[in-house]
Structures are given as structure tokens and as C-alpha cells.
Amino acid sequence: MSPPPKIKIRVRFRRDGKIRFISHRDTARLMERAIRKIGLPIAYSEGFSPRPRIAFGLALTVAYESDAEFLDIDLVTPVDCEGLPERLTDALPDGLTVDAAVPLENGSESLQQAIVSCSWLVEVLGSHRAPAEPADDVTTDTAGALGANVDEDIAALVVAVEEAVAAVLAAPELPLERERKGKVTVADVRPAILDLEVTGPTEHGVQLNAVLATETVTLRPAELVRVLGDEFREGRVRRTHQWTRVDGIEQEPVNPSSANRSAELAGMRDS
Amino acid sequence: MRRMTSVWPRLEPHLARVQKPARYIGCEEGAKAKTPDDSLVSWLFMYPDAYEIGLPNQGLQILYEIVNERSDARADRSYAPWSDLEAIMREEQIPLFSVEHHTPGAEFDAIGFNLSAELTYTNLLNCVDLAGIPIRTADRSIDDPLVMAGGHCTYNPEPLADFLDVVVLGDGEEVVGELTDVLVDWRAHRDESGRTRTDLLRAIARVEGCYVPSLYEPTYADGHFTGLQPLFADAPEIIEKRTIADLGEWPYPKEQLSPLTEVVHDRLNVEVFRGCTRGCRFCQAGMITRPVRERPADQVRHMVAKGLERTGYDEVSLTSLSTADFSGIEPTVKGIMSDAADAGCGPISVSLPSLRVDAFGVDIAAQINGAKRTGLTFAPEAGTWRMRQIINKLIREEDLYEAVDAAFSQGWQRVKLYFLIGLPSETDEDTLGIAELSKNCVAIGRKYTKRASVTASVGGFVPKPFTPFQWFGQNTVEELQRKVNLLRDATRRMHGVNLKWHDPKATLAEGIASRGDRRVGAVIEDVWRNGGTFQEWSENFEVDRWHEAMDRAGLTIEDMVYRHRGEADVLPWEHLSAGLHKDFLWDDWQDALAEVGLPDCRWTPCYDCGACTGYGIEHVVASATPPAGGSQGTGQDLSIGHAVPVQLLERR
Numbered sequence: 001m002s003p004p005p006k007i008k009i010r011v012r013f014r015r016d017g018k019i020r021f022i023s024h025r026d027t028a029r030l031m032e033r034a035i036r037k038i039g040l041p042i043a044y045s046e047g048f049s050p051r052p053r054i055a056f057g058l059a060l061t062v063a064y065e066s067d068a069e070f071l072d073i074d075l076v077t078p079v080d081c082e083g084l085p086e087r088l089t090d091a092l093p094d095g096l097t098v099d100a101a102v103p104l105e106n107g108s109e110s111l112q113q114a115i116v117s118c119s120w121l122v123e124v125l126g127s128h129r130a131p132a133e134p135a136d137d138v139t140t141d142t143a144g145a146l147g148a149n150v151d152e153d154i155a156a157l158v159v160a161v162e163e164a165v166a167a168v169l170a171a172p173e174l175p176l177e178r179e180r181k182g183k184v185t186v187a188d189v190r191p192a193i194l195d196l197e198v199t200g201p202t203e204h205g206v207q208l209n210a211v212l213a214t215e216t217v218t219l220r221p222a223e224l225v226r227v228l229g230d231e232f233r234e235g236r237v238r239r240t241h242q243w244t245r246v247d248g249i250e251q252e253p254v255n256p257s258s259a260n261r262s263a264e265l266a267g268m269r270d271s
Numbered sequence: 272m273r274r275m276t277s278v279w280p281r282l283e284p285h286l287a288r289v290q291k292p293a294r295y296i297g298c299e300e301g302a303k304a305k306t307p308d309d310s311l312v313s314w315l316f317m318y319p320d321a322y323e324i325g326l327p328n329q330g331l332q333i334l335y336e337i338v339n340e341r342s343d344a345r346a347d348r349s350y351a352p353w354s355d356l357e358a359i360m361r362e363e364q365i366p367l368f369s370v371e372h373h374t375p376g377a378e379f380d381a382i383g384f385n386l387s388a389e390l391t392y393t394n395l396l397n398c399v400d401l402a403g404i405p406i407r408t409a410d411r412s413i414d415d416p417l418v419m420a421g422g423h424c425t426y427n428p429e430p431l432a433d434f435l436d437v438v439v440l441g442d443g444e445e446v447v448g449e450l451t452d453v454l455v456d457w458r459a460h461r462d463e464s465g466r467t468r469t470d471l472l473r474a475i476a477r478v479e480g481c482y483v484p485s486l487y488e489p490t491y492a493d494g495h496f497t498g499l500q501p502l503f504a505d506a507p508e509i510i511e512k513r514t515i516a517d518l519g520e521w522p523y524p525k526e527q528l529s530p531l532t533e534v535v536h537d538r539l540n541v542e543v544f545r546g547c548t549r550g551c552r553f554c555q556a557g558m559i560t561r562p563v564r565e566r567p568a569d570q571v572r573h574m575v576a577k578g579l580e581r582t583g584y585d586e587v588s589l590t591s592l593s594t595a596d597f598s599g600i601e602p603t604v605k606g607i608m609s610d611a612a613d614a615g616c617g618p619i620s621v622s623l624p625s626l627r628v629d630a631f632g633v634d635i636a637a638q639i640n641g642a643k644r645t646g647l648t649f650a651p652e653a654g655t656w657r658m659r660q661i662i663n664k665l666i667r668e669e670d671l672y673e674a675v676d677a678a679f680s681q682g683w684q685r686v687k688l689y690f691l692i693g694l695p696s697e698t699d700e701d702t703l704g705i706a707e708l709s710k711n712c713v714a715i716g717r718k719y720t721k722r723a724s725v726t727a728s729v730g731g732f733v734p735k736p737f738t739p740f741q742w743f744g745q746n747t748v749e750e751l752q753r754k755v756n757l758l759r760d761a762t763r764r765m766h767g768v769n770l771k772w773h774d775p776k777a778t779l780a781e782g783i784a785s786r787g788d789r790r791v792g793a794v795i796e797d798v799w800r801n802g803g804t805f806q807e808w809s810e811n812f813e814v815d816r817w818h819e820a821m822d823r824a825g826l827t828i829e830d831m832v833y834r835h836r837g838e839a840d841v842l843p844w845e846h847l848s849a850g851l852h853k854d855f856l857w858d859d860w861q862d863a864l865a866e867v868g869l870p871d872c873r874w875t876p877c878y879d880c881g882a883c884t885g886y887g888i889e890h891v892v893a894s895a896t897p898p899a900g901g902s903q904g905t906g907q908d909l910s911i912g913h914a915v916p917v918q919l920l921e922r923r
């Protein structure tokens with residue numbers, strides 16, 4: 001079989017705007033095409049139908065945005081990572097932006113194994129309201145036209161969400177029903193909520209900052225909203241970090257500041 | 272004047288809860304983001320099926336680029352929204368929109384549909400309706416967009432005659448510009464008093480290749496169609512198709528769209544020639560796109576190299592109706608491979624759709640053996656030599672076996688074979704020949720690998736306009752089903768043979784639309800009104816809707832689909848011309864019944880089908896030498912063939 005690859009780089013990228021509606025598979029295909037466009041000496045799998053050797057971290061749900069997606073690329077010859085983020089970004093469609101690229105040490109854990117939790121910004125909407133009308137990407141003036149009592153509604157929603165958050169954090173157990181392939185299971189998901197706070201109102205709802213576990217007991221943002229209560233709906237969701245645990249200390253697989261980008265996001269976890 | 276708005280703010284909040292929302296966001300690489308500007312003539316090019324089927328359509332991509340290159344016009348694209356989004360759109364009153372700017376469909380000057388499949392007709396009505404435009408031409412006002420269609424199905428547009436303002440026949444590259452000119456002129460004068468929509472339509476009817484159905488009235492006698500009468504003296508009696516003489520002058524699409532999400536044919540596609548003179552008698556595409564016009568080989572190489580570099584694709588398909596016939600196909604493929612290696616592209620694969628078995632040798636097999644080899648497809652079309660003579664697909668059994676041997680010897684493990692059932696004068700022996708051929712191919716594969724398998728894909732034959740088989744009465748659903756069952760029984764114990772077949776009921780619906788006259792419009796509308804959209808998708812297809820609609824329209828399937836037509840019958844498409852002489856088609860039909868084949872006129876003398884002679888053009892082929900295997904793969908003596916040039920004759 002193929003010898004183990006010797007040269008790996010790890011790439012950190014973001015997903016913003018309209019392109020958040022693509023799937024994980026789509027992202028993989030776009031990355032493959034970008035890698036080919038800029039001529040990176042990528043390794044291919046052996047066999048009848050060789051595939052480029054790339055590996056992603058945890059899949060990002062369709063419609064979610066992210067500041068912290070990761071990709072490992074196997075190479076056949078070393079490349080200089082200087083300037084690589086910019087070149088990859090240019091080769092990618094609008095909305096996918098590469099922030100960092102670093103060489104990986106031999107024997108690094110795969111991304112899938114390494115990630116223990118993720119940080120999320122989760123917008124919570126009231127279920128009685130018409131769906132939100134986000135302000136970005138608007139090319140004309142048809143947005144707006146919301147009633148005058150919007151601010152009051154949102155203030156009430158903030159209170160309701162704060163109460164729900166407090167109740168969830170105080171709960172000794174949080175049973176969540178899940179259905180998978182026709183089978184219903186119940187799990188206590190309280191241990192999966194590592195951190196949860198209300199950060200304030202958004203244009204149409206309330207924003208939460210949540211840290212949710214991705215190993216052992218797991219919880220997804222949509223499930224978190226369900227746990228908060230039936231009266232809430234999920235709005236915009238953005239992954240802000242993926243965390244690994246090395247020697248008991250949580251850190252990012254690639255810090256954005258490890259390339260040329262300023263470390264504005266790096267401190268968020270510390271608070 | 273209308274202003275261009277966007278439905279995006281209203282659409283976006285719903286996208287997270289529909290399937291595959293990436294269908295609706297545009298953002299493809301290569302998309303033209305020409306800002307909506309109401310001073311420009313605006314086109315919406317639309318494929319009336321799901322995004323993943325419609326996006327790769329090369330015809331629409333070509334027109335989209337040509338229009339966007341103009342300074343006085345712009346074009347967006349749209350596709351049929353899937354049923355889940357449609358329900359939301361109807362509930363929230365969000366109209367059909369373009370994917371680039373999410374501009375409502377009704378704000379365009381013209382909507383141009385591509386019609387490649389009859390079973391999308393009900394989707395066309397649905398899209399027009401979702402745009403908020405009256406579905407019938409008669410109900411549209413001067414402010415409504417023109418609803419137009421082009422593509423292969425327009426060679427019998429009568430089932431859609433009540434719904435289409437304009438039908439465009441043939442190659443679109445030139446005529447789209449002429450239509451845009453008419454629209455530019457119309458915009459300058461439309462607000463003058465007394466102007467009506469009919470004025471615009473009459474101006475368009477004067478553009479060659481453009482058929483305006485509302486300017487003609489059908490006549491019937493004894494329940495049969497007897498002809499169309501022009502209502503105005505300036506509406507031409509015969510509408511001739513458009514043909515571009517030189518494909519080399521139209522290197523489009525220059526920037527093929529590469530989508531964000533998965534679509535069919537997700538690879539670079541470069542058209543290497545248009546037209547086909549192999550003369551397969553069931554094949555409408557071959558008949559209506561004559562003559563053969565090749566793209567210069569160096570242009571092909573250039574387009575491939577540029578396209579791979581620009582898109583990052585690792586696969587290119589050289590498209591045409593029969594790519595192995597391209598002059599110098601082997602050096603071209605070799606050149607493409609070496610260009611890609613020079614550019615450091617990594618492994619690439621070249622795929623040649625519709626491989627001719629007689630031209631597929633170990634050489635080509637080795638050449639296209641690149642990045643991925645999922646399966647190879649050949650199209651012998653019929654199971655016996657007798658049947659293949661009738662359809663003029665003159666492939667010998669040995670040719671097929673050699674090709675299959677070449678494929679398996681080069682490492683392929685799966686081979687797909689396309690067949691038709693329900694062909695003229697077909698016997699059970701012919702049908703069962705399909706199983707026999709497939710079995711023998713598996714045996715050849717087993718010499719190389721135990722995993723060798725052959726998929727026999729069987730479709731029911733639908734006679735199409737402007738083919739020698741246009742007079743043939745389609746097999747009944749029961750007859751097709753009986754033949755499928757025969758094959759199912761025969762292949763059940765054939766290890767390695769997988770049988771796949773089309774639903775004969777869907778074949779029936781296709782038959783209704785394929786050769787129906789204007790009265791079938793009511794059937795299409797009825798099926799649509801009763802929820803029959805996405806009829807190409809088996810999960811949405813209900814044949815009862817079609818039966819009931821035929822009943823309500825007072826039409827019978829017996830008459831519209833199963834009936835054999837005679838020489839004296841007036842066919843619903845006789846006011847249109849694909850260049851082919853009717854007597855050529857009739858003679859070829861008689862030859863078929865007599866089991867007589869016809870050679871390829873690229874390398875044998877012209878038999879004056881009309882395609883070249885009528886337009887003063889001829890085949891543009893780079894090589895006067897026929898490909899290996901002879902003009903029809905029969906090893907027939909072609910020594911005189913290439914010595915005789917195509918002659919330009921007076922139209923009879």
C-alpha cells in the first residue's frame with residue numbers, strides 16, 4: 001500500500017455570507033479545485049481512482065458560518081507557507097477565506113480525533129415572529145418594514161432567553177430526545193454544555209455564546225436551542241473556534257495569528 | 272420603467288430549511304455579475320428543471336455569455352425551484368428569481384427556456400406561473416416578458432404553442448444577438464401610442480429561425496390536424512432553423528460556470544463538433560444538427576488547457592454526438608494530456624461521451640485512463656445486427672466485443688451498454704439479443720477481472736420529429752413492459768449482468784409531448800394544474816395524471832402516440848424546417864423497413880438529405896479520412912468515399 005505521507009500542512013479558513021448554504025462535501029470539492037488551481041504538489045491516494053489526500057475537521061452544518069474551519073493537506077514536496085493563505089483565498093469563491101497555513105509535525109493527530117469542543121455564536125429567535133430578515137447581501141431596499149414594537153419584542157426575548165439559559169445551567173440533568181434512523185434515544189446533554197452566556201440582542205433575536213462538547217456527550221447548536229425551550233427558534237449560527245486538548249490545555253488546531261493575520265479572535269476563549 | 276428589485280431579503284431566511292439551498296445562491300465561478308440596470312435589455316435564461324440538472328446546460332451558458340458581452344444587454348440565469356422551496360415561495364408570495372441577483376422573473380424583457388426533454392414541459396408552465404406571468408400568450412400584456420424557448424424539443428413546439436411567445440430553431444449563437452437587437456429597438460419605441468405586443472411579435476417573426484406560434488392558426492378535419500395557417504402575410508410559411516457555419520468562430524463558453532455545489536456532468540465540457548451524419552434513424556439530435564462542424568483541434572486544446580487552469584477541474588469531457596469521430600481524436604487527447612502535465616495540473620482524465628464502439632481501441636482506452644475511471648459507456652442501441660441495420664447503427668458484434676475487451680484490458684471493471692426497445696419491426700429475438708450481448712461482454716471482462724460487470728440500460732423508444740422514424744407508431748406501455756419482463760427473466764441468472772430500464776409509463780408521456788399537435792397544450796396544462804411537475808423524476812411521475820388529462824382534452828393515446836402515420840399525414844411540425852427534405856426522411860424510413868443501411872456522408876457521397884444544400888454550407892471536418900472501422904464500422908469499401916466532395920446542389 002501507499003507509504004505514509006511525510007509532508008502535511010494545516011489550513012485554517014472562514015465561511016461567510018451566501019456561501020454558507022453549501023454542504024461539507026461541496027466545501028471539500030471547492031478546496032480540491034483551489035488546490036489544483038494554484039498547483040500545490042498535493043499527494044494522491046493509490047489505486048484505480050486516485051483522490052487528492054485532504055482531510056477536514058468536523059463538518060459544518062449547511063447555513064452555518066464559521067471563523068474556524070480546518071483542513072489538512074498531504075503534499076509530495078514541501079511548500080513555503082508564506083503567502084499561501086492569500087493564494088488559496090484568491091483561488092476560492094467569495095466567502096471562503098484562508099487565514100492561516102502552517103506545516104504540520106509528523107504524527108499529528110487527525111483533526112477529527114483532536115477536536116474536543118467548539119465555540120458558537122447562536123442567534124435565538126422567538127417562534128411567533130416572522131423569520132428574520134438579515135441585512136447583509138441586500139442589493140435593494142426591500143428589507144426593513146418591521147413594526148415599531150420590534151425593540152420591545154426583542155427586549156422581552158432577551159429576558160426570556162436569559163431565564164432559559166439560567167435554568168439550563170442550573171439543571172442537574174438535561175434529557176434530550178433524539179431520533180436517528182427511526183430510533184428514539186434519550187441522553188443527558190448537560191455535560192456537553194461547557195459554557196453558555198447571553199451576549200446581547202441581534203437585529204431580530206438574541207445572541208448566545210456557547211461552548212459545546214464534540215466528544216463523549218455531544219450537543220449541536222440546533223439541539224441547544226431545542227433544550228432552551230419550544231418557544232425559541234434557531235437563527236444565524238457561526239462557529240468561532242474549534243478546540244483541541246493538548247496536555248490538559250485547550251488550544252486551537254491553528255491559531256489565526258500563526259500566519260499573517262492579527263490575533264483578534266485568539267483571546268475570546270480566555271474570558 | 273420597471274426597476275430591478277431583489278427577493279433575496281425575503282428568500283434568505285427560508286433557505287436553511289429547504290433541501291440543497293446552494294441551488295439558489297448563484298455565486299458560481301464564471302458567473303457574470305452585471306449589475307441590474309433597467310437601461311439594458313435583460314434576458315433570463317432558464318432551465319426548467321432542478322439546478323443540478325440545468326446548470327451544466329452548455330446551450331444556456333453560451334447564450335448567457337454572448338448576451339453579457341454586449342454593452343446594451345445583460346443576462347441572468349434561473350432554474351426550477353424544487354417543490355419544497357416552491358411551497359414556501361407560493362406561501363410567502365416570493366416570485367421566481369434569478370440566481371445571480373435574485374431579480375424577479377417578471378422584471379426581465381425576455382425569458383429564454385432551454386427545452387431538452389419533453390417531460391420538463393409542465394415545469395416550464397410552473398416557472399412562468401411562479402414568475403407571476405400569465406401562462407397563456409393570449410393573456411399576456413405589453414409589460415410581460417417575452418417567453419421564449421430553444422433547444423432540441425422545439426422541433427415540435429406545438430404542445431407548447433399556446434404558452435410560448437417565440438420558439439427559436441437551431442443554433443442560438445447568432446440569433447440571440449438579432450433578438451436582442453429587436454428588443455433594444457422595441458424598448459426605444461414601445462411607449463409610442465398604439466403599440467401592442469403583437470407588433471413586437473411580428474417584428475420577431477421576421478428574424479430567421481424564430482417561430483411565433485400565435486401568428487398561426489391550426490386547422491383540423493375528422494379529429495386530425497391538417498395544417499397551420501399564417502394570420503399575417505409577413506409570418507413566414509416555413510420557418511428555417513439557424514445554423515452557424517463555423518464553430519471555430521464561437522469558442523463558447525469561454526468561462527464555463529463551475530458551481531459551488533454538485534451538479535450532473537460536474538467537469539469541464541468542451542464541445543468538439545456539432546452535428547452528426549452517422550445517420551442513426553432514431554436519433555433526432557443527429558438529424559436536426561446537421562451538417563458536421565468541427566472545432567479546430569488547436570482551439571479545442573486551447574479551450575481545455577485554459578478551462579482546466581481556470582476551474583481546477585480534473586476532468587474534461589470532449590462533447591459532441593459522437594466524439595470518437597472527431598478528426599484526429601487521438602493526437603488531440605494526447606495533446607491535452609501533455610498540456611496538462613506541462614501545466615502541473617496533477618492527474619486529469621479526459622472523457623469521451625457516447626463512445627463509438629467501432630472507434631474505441633486500446634489506444635484511446637489507455638489515453639483516457641487518467642484521474643478517475645468510474646465506468647465506460649457504449650451505445651450499441653440494439654441487440655441484433657438485423658435491428659441495428661434497421662436503425663442504421665451499423666456496429667458489428669465483433670466491434671463491440673473488441674471495444675469492451677480494450678476497456679477491460681485497460682483496467683475498467685464496469686461497462687455500461689445503452690439499448691432501445693420498442694424499435695420498428697422489433698421481434699423478441701431482437702429484444703433478447705440485448706441480454707445475449709451483455710452476457711458475452713461479461714465473459715470478456717472475466718478474462719481480466721472476476722469483478723467485471725455490465726449494466727444494460729434499456730429505454731423505450733419514442734419516435735421524434737424530423738427523423739425517419741417520425742411516422743412510426745410508438746410501442747404501447749404493455750408491449751414495452753412485456754419486453755422489459757422478457758429481459759428481466761433472461762438476465763436474472765446471468766452473473767454480472769445488471770439490467771436497468773426506464774419506466775414505460777414515462778415513455779408514454781414523452782410520446783404524447785413528442786409528436787402531439789396544439790391540442791396537447793391542454794394536456795400539459797392539465798397535468799401541471801394537477802400537481803404534475805418534475806415529471807423527469809420518477810418519484811413525482813404519475814401516469815394517471817396524463818391519462819386523465821388526455822381524456823379531459825378529448826384526445827386518445829391510441830391516436831396521438833400509438834398510431835402509425837402515413838406518407839399523406841400532415842405532421843404537426845411541417846411548418847418548421849431542420850433542413851431535411853421530407854422525401855429523404857420518407858425514403859430512409861422505407862430503407863429502414865427494408866433493412867438497408869446508409870453510409871456516413873462525411874466520407875461517402877452526399878445523398879442530399881437537405882441539411883447542407885439548403886443553407887449553402889457543408890461539413891467542416893479537418894480530415895477527409897474516415898475513422899478506423901469505416902464510415903459505419905462495417906468495413907464497407909470506402910475507397911471512393913473521401914474522393915467525392917460534398918456538392919452544393921440547388922434546393923429541390
Ligand code: SF4
Binds near residue numbers: 548563873877879880
Ligand atoms: S446534405 Fe448531403 S452531405 Fe450534407 S448532411 Fe445531408 S447527406 Fe450529408
